[in-house]
Amino acid sequence: MLVDSHCHLDFPDFEGELDDIVARAGEADIGYMMTICTHVTKFQQVHDVANQFENIWCTVGIHPHNAGSEPETSAETLMSMAEAPKVIAFGETGLDFFYDHSPRERQETAFRAHIDAARETGLPLVIHTRDADDDMIRILRDEHGRGAFPGVIHCFSSGPELAEAVLEMGLYISVSGIVTFKTADELRETVKSVPIERLLVETDAPYLAPVPHRGKRNEPAYTAKTAAKVAELKDMDADAFADATTENFFQLFSKAERS
């Protein structure tokens, strides 16, 4: 059984289809899913999805794209929102200097508030980083120096230096369908070097559908395609890989209980 550690089931792409999507995930042996918050102002709808299904959890946080448009949110506010039983992590948060949809200082301020909340509560961070490796390493090292916090770099697409730095800080690395893309040789090399104890898999649905669904709407059932590719890179059979990454999910997101 696999876990889709990162999807966006509250997005309009899935409206009216959640029962079918969760059923198809079950048929593909995706036992659990974590649906990810991108706007604190839309937390309620993310939380509603998690409350509808026993095997779905959620996060609370502000995507770096929205750091400029969402209200500035303190660690305390994030922590109180995370008291709800289905909320098992903070994020997604981080830096996106590829799109630069929000001013970089606002992205950093929001990211640091999420880190504070994670350090304070012990709930992990779901970190988004794109084209920002140097600043990501700078902020993580600086914050790590003030006290450790758990977390994962989701949809890992950065270079080997970032992978090495985050592994050193005890963080996990989650791999999306990008790993199945023809052009992702560098990523495949990096993934080979990540210890199996630190790997997770995800869809980031509705985005980034793995081959052979590339270009179509992604959904949690397709986690299996990504897992098959990563298992091959790690030279593991599919069942052992599924067991290991599911175990990792529950190690990291320790507030989640298996049903």
Ligand SMILES: [Zn+2]
């Ligand atoms: Zn992301």
Ligand SMILES: [Zn+2]
């Ligand atoms: Zn996401």
